[in-house]
Amino acid sequence: MPTLNTFDKQILRLLQRDGGLSQSQIGEQVNLSTAAVNRRIKSMQAEGIIDGQVAVLDPRRLGYPLTLIVEVRVESERIDLLEEMQRNFLACPQVQQCYYVTGECDFVLIFLVRDMEHYVALSQQLFHANPNIRGFRTMVAMSRLKTGMTVPVDD
Amino acid sequence: MPTLNTFDKQILRLLQRDGGLSQSQIGEQVNLSTAAVNRRIKSMQAEGIIDGQVAVLDPRRLGYPLTLIVEVRVESERIDLLEEMQRNFLACPQVQQCYYVTGECDFVLIFLVRDMEHYVALSQQLFHANPNIRGFRTMVAMSRLKTGMTVPVDD
DNA sequence: CGTGAAAATGGGATTAA
DNA sequence: TTAATCCCATTTTCACG
Numbered sequence A, B: 001m002p003t004l005n006t007f008d009k010q011i012l013r014l015l016q017r018d019g020g021l022s023q024s025q026i027g028e029q030v031n032l033s034t035a036a037v038n039r040r041i042k043s044m045q046a047e048g049i050i051d052g053q054v055a056v057l058d059p060r061r062l063g064y065p066l067t068l069i070v071e072v073r074v075e076s077e078r079i080d081l082l083e084e085m086q087r088n089f090l091a092c093p094q095v096q097q098c099y100y101v102t103g104e105c106d107f108v109l110i111f112l113v114r115d116m117e118h119y120v121a122l123s124q125q126l127f128h129a130n131p132n133i134r135g136f137r138t139m140v141a142m143s144r145l146k147t148g149m150t151v152p153v154d155d
Numbered sequence C: 001c002g003t004g005a006a007a008a009t010g011g012g013a014t015t016a017a
Numbered sequence D: 001t002t003a004a005t006c007c008c009a010t011t012t013t014c015a016c017g
Helices: A006-017 A023-030 A034-047 A079-091 A116-128 B006-017 B023-030 B034-047 B079-091 B116-128
Strands: A050-057 A066-074 A095-101 A107-113 A133-146 B050-057 B066-074 B095-101 B107-113 B133-146
Touching (some): A006 A023, A006 B050, A034 A050, A050 B006, A079 A095, A079 A107, A107 A116, A133 B079, B006 B023, B023 B034
Antiparallel strands (some): A050 B050, A095 A107, A095 B133
16 A cells, blocks of 8 residues: 655645546646646555545535434344434435444434425334334534535645 | 436436547437537536546555545534534545535545545534534445446436 | 646537427 | 527647757
């Protein structure tokens, strides 16, 4: 596993802010030829350090103005029951994020929904319909102060 | 505000999965000429429906294997105190996401950290050092089952 | 790592439907 | 008005020094 040098880190920081930058633009900003930038990017992609590239959409413009954070507590931790639950969560497009956690609850989900009615319907289907779910607690996001999947890139 | 047709929605779904697709590849998949794809993408960018494009990095490969979800309860909701708090949260690169919420707590933060020691240090600085923070509750993510900022695109 | 040439892609204009 | 074809500018990629 190749250790990242200063150039690589600079490139990662730029790409994480704007994945649409051309390799020549990156080259200018970090003082490298486009060929060198190309090589480094390709190598980091092959290494799995760069996992991909995605378009960022505005949820409000697509009719999903509401963000909800939901904590789910389960009844039994039986592996087959947990896996079935996970499958249900992951299959739901409105479940934007899903974490399996330690602590006072078992899952934390982040929902993107059209309105509260929409969420009520989803929670019926995902939570109330599942006898292995002991309970859930919903928090409504008044503002999304920071979103994105940005990873710190240290010097 | 232009209503999205079936082509636009198909394009959005593709780009959200892989922002690196060429316009001709998209054209093939949705049965459209590259020029048509180009115009639609540009229009959606201008509209703000497409907000940008970012590289997705693997946090583990960058030395950030731990994801934590933290609920913060504040003492006073005084606007100036809240804003100062927000500034501190947002300025911290290890705070990947930050939501201001209703419900049993006031903020939900998602951290990316190197290890627990790292988190302890950050929590000292962000939470214990702030007298307006009544308390916080930390959950450790055992698995990140679904991440990303994907927005549902309905038919 | 940089240079330069070749290949691929992006983006505009024109034409056809 | 909308999409397809063609064409040129830009970008990416590769071989070599």
